Amino acid sequence: MSQEEINNPDNSLDATPKQQEPVSETTSETSDEQQLEQIQAKADEYWNELLRARAELENMRRRHSRDLESAHKHALDKFVTELLPVCDSLELGLNAAGNEEASLASVRDGMDMTLKMLIGAIAKFGLEQINPEGESFDPDLHQAMAMQPVEGQQANQVIAVMQKGYRFNGRLLRPAMVVVSQ
Numbered sequence: 001m002s003q004e005e006i007n008n009p010d011n012s013l014d015a016t017p018k019q020q021e022p023v024s025e026t027t028s029e030t031s032d033e034q035q036l037e038q039i040q041a042k043a044d045e046y047w048n049e050l051l052r053a054r055a056e057l058e059n060m061r062r063r064h065s066r067d068l069e070s071a072h073k074h075a076l077d078k079f080v081t082e083l084l085p086v087c088d089s090l091e092l093g094l095n096a097a098g099n100e101e102a103s104l105a106s107v108r109d110g111m112d113m114t115l116k117m118l119i120g121a122i123a124k125f126g127l128e129q130i131n132p133e134g135e136s137f138d139p140d141l142h143q144a145m146a147m148q149p150v151e152g153q154q155a156n157q158v159i160a161v162m163q164k165g166y167r168f169n170g171r172l173l174r175p176a177m178v179v180v181s182q
Helices: 003-007 012-074 077-098 104-123
Strands: 127-130 142-148 158-163 165-168 171-174 176-181
Touching (some): 077 104, 104 127, 142 158
Parallel strands (some): 142 176
Antiparallel strands (some): 127 165, 158 176, 165 171
């Protein structure tokens, strides 16, 4: 490069890059604006997805709450339906017992059948009676109310059941109240 070219700033070689510089800045600004628009569009898209996800979550919460409320409200429908025949039988028994022609034996038989209906109905739902008469005493299932010496009976045997116990789906609800041999 000559001294003249260095001293002359309006040189044609230097002019070309100067003219291209504004063009590249305009291109750069346009490119930046396009990138900004793309980024803004992507952000809007993500924002809309977030709003839709929040709305879906809120709908699921409401649906779950409504389903749970319905389940609580109708949870006992099947159980109550199974108990209705027992109620009907008790009403018939009361009407029959009020009749002058009723005998003690027929009322007793009716009560026995009604009790069997009740035990059958609740057994369908997992309730199990504990009647341990003649079995060994089990402190996990039985509650000893008294101990009596009995000839010819081993110790710790249930000789009488004062009140039956109940298990519901394998969990003890009430222990059987028993009299145990000494």
